[in-house]
Amino acid sequence: MxxxxxxxxxxxxxxxxxxxxxxxxxxxxxxxxxxxxxxxxxxxxxxxxxxxxxxxxxxxxxxxxxxxxxxxxxxxxxxxxxxxxxxxxxxxxxxxxxxxxxxxxxxxxxxxxxxxxxxxxxxxxxxxxxxxxxxxxxxxxxxxxxxxxxxxxxxxxxxxxxxxxxxxxxxxxxxxxxxxxxxxxxxxxxxxxxxxxxxxxxxxxxxxxxxxxxxxxxxxxxxxxxxxxxxxxxxxxxxxxxxxxxxxxxxxxxxxxxxxxxxxxxxxxxxxxxxxxxxxxxxxxxxxxxxxxxxxxxxxxxxxxxxxxxxxxxxxxxxxxxxxxxxxxxxxxxxxxxxxxxxxxxxxxxxxFDVLEALQPGDGEPPFATAEYHPVLAKALLVHAASWGAMREGLARTIDGGADLNRRAISQLLGYGAVDAERIVTAATNRVLLLGAGSITADQRQTFALPLPTSLAATTDWRRLTLTLAWLSPVNTATRKHRMARLSFESPRQQLGVERLEAEARVSRNGTVQHEILEGQRAVAFTASDALEINVDCRVDAGRLAAPVRYGLAATLEVAPTIRADIHQEVRQQLQIRLRTRTR
Incomplete structure (x- = not known):
């Protein structure tokens, strides 16, 4: 035989x-x-x-x-x-x-x-x-x-x-x-x-x-x-x-x-x-x-x-x-x-990287993430400035049936979208950018707080929240799952009155960058001490994590120019209050 x-x-x-x-x-x-x-x-x-x-x-x-x-x-x-x-x-x-x-x-x-x-x-x-x-x-x-x-x-x-x-x-x-x-x-x-x-x-x-x-x-x-x-x-x-x-x-x-x-x-x-x-x-x-x-x-x-x-x-x-x-x-x-x-x-x-290396904390502020986190922060920030923008309407104009494409199909064509160079590592009075970084192990949760500006309370003005989480995962080549560390966050929609747009939530969690854009103008009530909680969770897809996984998190809160308030300064002040309280 x-x-x-x-x-x-x-x-x-x-x-x-x-x-x-x-x-x-x-x-x-x-x-x-x-x-x-x-x-x-x-x-x-x-x-x-x-x-x-x-x-x-x-x-x-x-x-x-x-x-x-x-x-x-x-x-x-x-x-x-x-x-x-x-x-x-x-x-x-x-x-x-x-x-x-x-x-x-x-x-x-x-x-x-x-x-x-x-x-x-x-x-x-x-x-x-x-x-x-x-x-x-x-x-x-x-x-x-x-x-x-x-x-x-x-x-x-x-x-x-x-x-x-x-x-x-x-x-x-x-x-x-x-x-x-x-x-x-x-x-x-x-x-x-x-x-x-x-x-x-x-x-x-x-x-x-x-x-x-x-x-x-x-x-x-x-x-x-x-x-x-x-x-x-x-x-x-x-x-x-x-x-x-x-x-x-x-x-x-x-x-x-x-x-x-x-x-x-x-x-x-x-x-x-x-x-x-x-x-x-x-x-x-x-x-x-x-x-x-x-x-x-x-x-x-x-x-x-x-x-x-x-x-x-x-x-x-x-x-x-x-x-x-x-x-x-x-x-x-x-x-x-x-x-x-x-x-x-x-x-x-x-x-x-130039911006990350030049950042210096102010008086009473904690030090910024060390250089070992700069690659994951740069990865997060590069995607953070991406969006579909006018390309979504452009698909309806240039493809037969393009107007009927769902978000999953559009994600296949546009990914997370085009990078807007003007929005990379920049902020404005109506747009605040916060960065976080850390190392996380299996079955662990780490929480970041984004203070809510009081000028948004009980208003119906447009607002946008953009969240990007990026990490470098160890890999297990013995299995088809390949990626070992699966990090993710749940979008805090209700507290800010926003809904998810653009990339489909499920596919955005299948790689090593989760990028979500949320918009809305529904009136919500909150007090000056309230904050959005962004929970970063770590699960294991395949194998066993031998060491903590580095990650970077970028969050941008943007409001309509009609709101005559400096939300950048409002959020900064609330963060300083929280830091002083934590120090005490």
């Missing part, structure tokens, strides 16, 4: 990123004369080799190349790493922005394509899981006689995705590794959600009306949603996965030979949709990734197919540093993709 053994093998293909032609808009050196004052990197970029001598990147990068990849590159091939470093350091070059104040650590993990040379691919002779693991160990651990390469790193940018491993139920080995690395080294990892083709079959009659054209394209892309899932390793539960918006700051007018088939500020057509592991919200956030255009087809009848247009030379797209003609050091190009959005998210997270 013989026994046959069946093995299930997933195909592996090195991730490849195509090259881009440079534009005819060189940069002026004077705009980049101020260099970073701090050489200790906070951001690690795992990508292709950047052009370190480019005027936008000169003296801004710390390149660590133990595999001697630089020897395989020519200047014109240093494209994706140059673009990502440019966006992290300066943002979209079409708009003036403050440059980062720290150097960026770069570990090359890509090389020029060995056959055609037109594009970059991850190292073909290395197992990617092993390469990433070794890169993290080199960052944070002493190896033999060598000190850690960059122990000051707190944010890791990974703007790559595997088109062969689209997420369908089963978490990829690389995603599992990233989950373990994020928890083990206590770092915030940002991963691009991946890019998909934007070819679309539409009725030819729609070409003559912009609204009908965008609705036809949006409906066609929605019909292919199941084939536009996350690309590995974006399904990892401990990372923040980033999708792209159809948006950029380019002002170059488009020609009649192309079609702009999506509304500005809506999810980009190339950006993935769908849930992540165990129906968790993925990608969690959306940031501008650059506009992608279609070629205008010749006259047609019946159904016509739209193909992507080449826009790297003239735009639109995110304007980034790029190798110039003949290897010039001041070149730029226009690009689009979720990689761009991830680089901007990394840049935003870096700003959040």
């Amino acid at each position: 013989t026994t046959d053994t069946i093995m299930y093998v997933s195909p592996a293909r090195p991730m490849t990123i195509p090259s881009a032609a440079p534009s005819d808009e060189p940069l002026e050196p004077e705009a980049f004369s101020v260099k970073p004052a701090d050489r200790r990197p906070r951001i690690a970029l795992l990508d292709g080799l950047p052009m370190a001598s480019h005027i936008a990147l000169s003296k801004r990068l710390v390149i660590d190349d133990p595999d001697q990849i630089a020897a395989s590159y020519t200047a014109s091939q240093m494209q994706h790493g140059t673009a990502m470093a440019s966006l992290i350091c300066h943002g979209d070059l079409s708009t003036a922005g403050e440059s980062t104040q720290r150097s960026v650590y770069v570990r090359p993990i890509m090389q020029p394509h060995p056959f055609n040379g037109q594009g970059e691919t991850v190292l073909r002779d290395r197992l990617l899981v092993d390469l990433i693991h070794e890169a993290f160990r080199r960052l944070f651990e002493r190896q033999g006689q060598h000190d850690p390469a960059a122990p000051s790193v707190r944010i890791v940018n990974l703007s790559i995705g595997d088109p062969i491993q689209m997420f369908v139920r089963r978490t990829s080995p690389l995603a599992k590794l990233l989950d373990w690395l994020a928890h083990t080294y206590n770092v915030l990892i940002l991963v691009s959600a991946g890019n998909h083709p934007i070819d679309a079959d539409i009725p030819a009659a729609a070409l003559f009306d912009v609204s009908e054209l965008r609705r036809a394209v949006g409906t066609a892309m929605y019909a292919r949603a199941r084939r536009r899932r996350l690309l590995s390793p974006a399904e990892a539960v401990n990372v923040i996965s980033v999708g792209a918006l159809h948006a950029d700051a380019a002002t170059t007018p488009t020609s009649d030979t192309v079609l702009d088939t999506a509304d500005m500020g809506m999810p980009a057509l190339y950006s993935p949709v769908g849930f992540g592991h165990r129906n968790s919200v993925k990608p969690e956030i959306l940031l501008p990734g650059g506009r992608s255009l279609h070629q205008r087809p010749p006259s047609a009848e019946g159904t016509t197919t739209l193909y992507p247009a080449e826009t790297t030379i003239t735009g639109p797209g995110m304007r980034v540093a790029a190798p110039g003609h003949g290897g010039a050091l001041n070149g730029t190009a226009y690009q689009h993709g979720t990689s761009n959005a991830t680089a901007l998210a990394t840049r935003t997270a870096d700003h959040i």
Whole structure:
């Protein structure tokens, strides 16, 4: 009797990123004369080799190349790493922005394509899981006689995705590794959600009306949603996965030979949709990734197919540093993709760390959370500024049947929404932001109190409460549940007279970020000493927690501008009273 053994093998293909032609808009050196004052990197970029001598990147990068990849590159091939470093350091070059104040650590993990040379691919002779693991160990651990390469790193940018491993139920080995690395080294990892083709079959009659054209394209892309899932390793539960918006700051007018088939500020057509592991919200956030255009087809009848247009030379797209003609050091190009959005998210997270490290308590106030909680606080704050906003109505405008989508279906398309940079770590007289952090063990509850401003008592004015809880969970790879620590809070709705909006409550609890937005204007009665209680609970999904789990909590209370009261000051005073009482 013989026994046959069946093995299930997933195909592996090195991730490849195509090259881009440079534009005819060189940069002026004077705009980049101020260099970073701090050489200790906070951001690690795992990508292709950047052009370190480019005027936008000169003296801004710390390149660590133990595999001697630089020897395989020519200047014109240093494209994706140059673009990502440019966006992290300066943002979209079409708009003036403050440059980062720290150097960026770069570990090359890509090389020029060995056959055609037109594009970059991850190292073909290395197992990617092993390469990433070794890169993290080199960052944070002493190896033999060598000190850690960059122990000051707190944010890791990974703007790559595997088109062969689209997420369908089963978490990829690389995603599992990233989950373990994020928890083990206590770092915030940002991963691009991946890019998909934007070819679309539409009725030819729609070409003559912009609204009908965008609705036809949006409906066609929605019909292919199941084939536009996350690309590995974006399904990892401990990372923040980033999708792209159809948006950029380019002002170059488009020609009649192309079609702009999506509304500005809506999810980009190339950006993935769908849930992540165990129906968790993925990608969690959306940031501008650059506009992608279609070629205008010749006259047609019946159904016509739209193909992507080449826009790297003239735009639109995110304007980034790029190798110039003949290897010039001041070149730029226009690009689009979720990689761009991830680089901007990394840049935003870096700003959040700047604020967290600069916070100083006032007289009589307790100290702020120590640096070990900054990664989870930054993770919470990055998502805290996200909302669906006008995109919810935009779905009704651009998808047939979009007005009838329920919150679960919208969560698949929008995640937690677009990040509003103006609301990150900021407050106002009618908006107060409170932060909390701690470590929690299994079956434990920790309670945070948010004092209620008396100016809201018994009024019917609009108010909004936004709550975001983020943590880094240990993982158990021996079970499909994978995530070990399940943290959550119950929204305090009745006491403030608000109801839950946007992301569905159930799916928001399936990852490692719970983000809820509540609004209302129902009159409720309370006294000056009353406070909202936010209870953070910890349960175990799989295995046993060997140590407490770090988490960060962000809460924003916002009221209508018609309320002529400084709720920021009211809440601050109530907190100080509570602290003095607790001290006594």
